[in-house]
Amino acid sequence: METVNRKRSAVWNHFMENGPKKARCSYCSNELSVSGGNVGNLNRHLRTKHPTIKLVEERQQQQLNGSAGPEPHIRPVASIETQDLPRATSSSSQPSIQNYTQSTKPLPSRRAEQIDEQLVKMIAKGHYPFSMVEDDESKKLSSLLNPQYALPTRKTISESILPKLYNKCIEKVKSEVQVKGQAFCLTTDGWTSINNDSFIALTLHYISTTSDETKLKSDLIGCVEYNERHTSENLKAFLCDVMAEWNTADYTTAIASDNGMENCE
Numbered sequence: 642m643e644t645v646n647r648k649r650s651a652v653w654n655h656f657m658e659n660g661p662k663k664a665r666c667s668y669c670s671n672e673l674s675v676s677g678g679n680v681g682n683l684n685r686h687l688r689t690k691h692p693t694i695k696l697v698e699e700r701q702q703q704q705l706n707g708s709a710g711p712e713p714h715i716r717p718v719a720s721i722e723t724q725d726l727p728r729a730t731s732s733s734s735q736p737s738i739q740n741y742t743q744s745t746k747p748l749p750s751r752r753a754e755q756i757d758e759q760l761v762k763m764i765a766k767g768h769y770p771f772s773m774v775e776d777d778e779s780k781k782l783s784s785l786l787n788p789q790y791a792l793p794t795r796k797t798i799s800e801s802i803l804p805k806l807y808n809k810c811i812e813k814v815k816s817e818v819q820v821k822g823q824a825f826c827l828t829t830d831g832w833t834s835i836n837n838d839s840f841i842a843l844t845l846h847y848i849s850t851t852s853d854e855t856k857l858k859s860d861l862i863g864c865v866e867y868n869e870r871h872t873s874e875n876l877k878a879f880l881c882d883v884m885a886e887w888n889t890a891d892y893t894t895a896i897a898s899d900n901g902m903e904n905c906e
């Protein structure tokens with residue numbers, strides 16, 4: 642019973658169940674306790690730590706309300722309007738079409754989430770600015786593709802969708818490394834940005850073995866700002882922390898770094 646109730650609460654969209662009485666936040670990975678199926682704790686955490694996340698839910702709620710609720714009797718008016726309006730005023734008829742489709746079919750929140758994720762993947766891989774979602778032409782494109790979908794704001798992307806996707810990705814790679822990984826090596830590369838901030842990128846190389854196949858895999862496991870002095874002690878401590886976090890400390894046989902870092906010693 643308890644589990645069923647827990648699953649039903651919408652707040653679980655933002656947490657992963659971690660054992661019988663624990664929940665892990667999808668955004669900051671903090672662990673919270675859930676006693677007796679009481680999710681008040683989780684709601685409070687979202688409200689105080691991730692105030693923008695409510696926006697996502699409200700947005701999805703609006704999309705859902707667009708079809709259910711007391712709206713439908715308003716919608717037919719909108720659709721008649723669309724028919725009556727001459728085609729030429731397409732800019733003003735567009736919202737009506739949008740209203741009409743919203744009233745017929747809601748965008749399931751799972752679908753909206755899927756689109757959000759794909760959008761963030763595109764931004765991350767293409768190095769696009771977050772501000773692209775607030776661009777008028779992007780909004781037009783999005784509404785042409787799917788009028789029921791509303792683009793998230795920059796803030797929602799940077800504070801909720803991106804960190805959630807990031808954590809999901811890290812968890813996926815971590816579990817793959819832990820389940821299939823053998824014989825680890827680490828390579829690092831360090832550089833300084835135009836703004837004089839130092840970064841280190843870490844790539845984990847390992848042999849991935851399953852019953853079907855064995856292959857060499859390389860995963861970028863971190864690209865972090867590193868402003869400590871690049872002495873060998875500092876770097877050793879940093880790398881040990883990373884290996885401990887990834888549970889590979891006992892199995893890592895070699896670490897290779899480029900000249901840049903060694904020269905800093």
Ligand SMILES: [Zn+2]
Nearest residue numbers: 666668669690
């Ligand atoms: Zn959190």
